[in-house]
Amino acid sequence: MNLEPVVNTCADGCCASPAVAQDRRAALVRRVRLLVAATITYNVVEAVVALAAGTAASSGALIGFGLDSVIEVASAVAVAWQFSGADPEARERRALKVISISFFALAIYVTFEAVETFFAGTAPETSRTGIVLAAVSLVVMPTLSAAQRRAGRELGSASAVADSRQTLLCTYLSAVLLAGLLLNALAGWWWADPVVALAIAVVAAKEGRTAWRGQHCC
Template sequence: MGIRAAPPTDHQAVARRIRRVSWSSLVWLGIEGVVATAVGIATGSVALLGYGLDSAIQSLGSGVIIWRFTGRRITSADAERRAQRVVAVSFFLLAPYIAGAALTQLLTATPPHASWAGVALAAIGMILMPVFGRAKRRLGVEAGSAATSGEGSQHLICAALSATILTGLVLNATLGWWWADPTAALVLAVASLGTGIRTWRGRGC
C-alpha cells in the first residue's frame, strides 16, 4: 500500500512532531550504542558489538530524518529521496561486518563472557524501540515520507532483534550456549540487509 501524504496545511506541524521523535530516538540510540559497544568489547560479545553498531547506524538514520524535515527541505521531494537512500545504504554497510564477525566466532568456537549488562540493555530496547518505531511509521504516512516510515520500520526490527539478542545472551549466561550469541548476530545481519533493500525501494516492512 502506498504512503498517503498529509494535507499541505499539516506539513509544518507534522515536521515538528517528526523532529521531536527523531531527536528522542537519537539520544537513546547514542546511549545504547556506547553502552552496547563498551560491553561487547569487554565481554567479547559479537552480538552486542553488532547491536552497538546497529545503534550507531540508526542514529545516522534519525539524524538524516531530522535534516530531511528542517527548513525548506520539509516539502522537498529531492531531500526525501536523498534521506531514503542514506538510510538504506547505512544498512548495506552494517550487514557484512556483523556477518563476518559472527561467522569468525562460530568457526573458531570463541565463546563470549556472560553479560547481564547486555541482557538489561536488550530488554530496554525491546520496550523503547517499538514506541519510536510506531510513531515514525505513523508520522511517515502523514508526511508522505517513505524515509521516515522506513526508519520507523527499522526501529521495529531493532525491537525484534533485541528480543533475539536477549535470548542469545540469556542462553549463554545461564546454559553456556556460546554459539547462541553469534547466531543472534547473524540474524541481525540478515535483517539489516533486508531492511536496507526495503528502504531503498521506499517500502515499509
C-alpha cells in the same frame, strides 16, 4: 482551514497520500523531528553502554549491537536533516539513499561478526549490563518505531517510514542479543546468537533494498 497536497517521491507513486491540512502537516513534521531526536539520543547512550559492556565481557554480540546503534544514529540523522529544511519532500530521495546504505552496512557487518563468532567458537563472559540494556531496548525501540511510522505514513514520507523500520530492526537485534546473552549465561549455548543474527542480516538486506527503491510507505 487550508489544505495543502502532500507531494512525495516514492517510486511508481506508491506513497501518494491524500491532502493533509496545513496545520496538521506542520504538527506531524514537528512530531517526526522530536521522535528522530529521541531516537538519536537513545541510540547514542545505547552505543556507549553496549560498546563498554561488550569490551569488558569480550562479547562480540554486544560490541556488534553497539555498532548497530551507531548505524541507527546515522539513519536518524538523515531523517533529521531532511525535516530540518523548509521543503522536506525535496530531500526525500537523498535521505532514503543514506538509510538504504545503512541497512546494507548493518547486514554486512552482522553477517561477518556472526560467521566469525560461529567458527571461532569463543563464548563471551556473562554481562548483566548487556542483559538489562537489551531488555530496556525491547521496550523503548518498538514504541519509538510505531510512533514515527504512524506520523511518516500520514505525511506520506518514505524516509520517515524507512527510519522507523530501521528502529524496529534494532528491536529484533535487541531480542536476539537478549536471547544470546541469556542462553550463554544460563545454558552455555554460545552458538544461538550468531545463528539468529544471520536471519536478522537477511532482513536488514531486504529492508535496504526496499529503502533504495523508495517503497517503505507503500
